[in-house]
């Protein structure tokens with residue numbers, strides 16, 4: 001197979017690590033951390049970093065970004081720099097060299113008022129600074145070249161950054177007598193490994209351009225997500241203080257923090273039509289993830 005070169009900006013992140021893992025066997029890879037390319041840098045400094053690391057890349061993937069929703073809300077200028085201005089620099093640098101550029105966006109571009117899965121054609125209406133910065137980042141990505149792709153993702157978890165819901169829920173159940181998790185928020189827990197695998201067949205395909213939704217199949221509330229994680233951990237022999245995860249409302253949890261959309265299930269019909277593939281139900285990778293990555297940390301030897 002002709003080995004092609006993939007440059008991943010944000011290779012230390014949750015998604016970045018999974019992208020590296022799936023690309024490694026068949027492609028030449030360069031992973032850029034924030035020390036190689038900081039999204040806070042000027043246009044010139046970003047271009048110099050790309051000149052150094054990515055000139056011969058066939059595709060540049062941007063999995064780095066400002067992902068803390070509440071910090072973005074408090075500092076819109078920083079959100080703009082990291083999720084829009086720097087993205088414009090990268091997108092333009094790639095366009096000038098006819099290099100395909102793939103950026104990742106978020107379910108937070110939607111207002112969550114629907115109750116059926118969002119398609120790529122649904123209008124965006126972000127409720128937060130973070131969501132708006134992702135919309136603007138999408139526009140500078142697809143606006144720079146017809147070959148560019150924006151992949152919208154949702155409710156990500158994966159190895160490497162144990163701060164996501166599965167790791168948190170199991171730790172809370174082990175350490176606390178009560179655990180309440182938001183029950184009026186609906187989405188699709190999505191495994192970074194599945195997202196990276198799903199992207200692979202489209203990675204070098206310039207006709208796969210514009211906006212694309214990817215997530216694991218099915219949906220649940222955040223409470224159901226946490227309960228499933230706790231059940232899997234119990235099944236592995238983890239001793240917990242809380243077996244039943246109770247409900248909480250979004251208003252209880254987020255109060256005056258950045259507004260989150262209530263319903264953000266993404267339709268993957270477009271992806272399925274393009275590739276003939278379907279993504280697995282959310283429970284399948286989640287069970288495996290808890291068994292392999294979460295439960296072992298809580299098992300008494």
Ligand SMILES: NC(=O)c1ccc[n+]([C@@H]2O[C@H](COP(=O)([O-])OP(=O)(O)OC[C@H]3O[C@@H](n4cnc5c(N)ncnc54)[C@H](OP(=O)(O)O)[C@@H]3O)[C@@H](O)[C@H]2O)c1
Nearest residue numbers: 012013014015034038039064065067104106153154155156
């Ligand atoms: N997490 C989710 O639930 C979710 C949902 C929908 C969409 N997304 C989108 O998916 C993409 C990947 O998310 P993720 O969960 O993998 O994020 P993540 O784990 O938070 O990783 C973000 C990456 O961005 C890097 N980064 C942050 N500030 C930077 C800067 N100034 N310069 C260079 N790098 C910087 C971080 O570097 P360090 O490791 O050095 O901090 C990290 O590698 C993002 O575009 C995000 O908006 C995520």
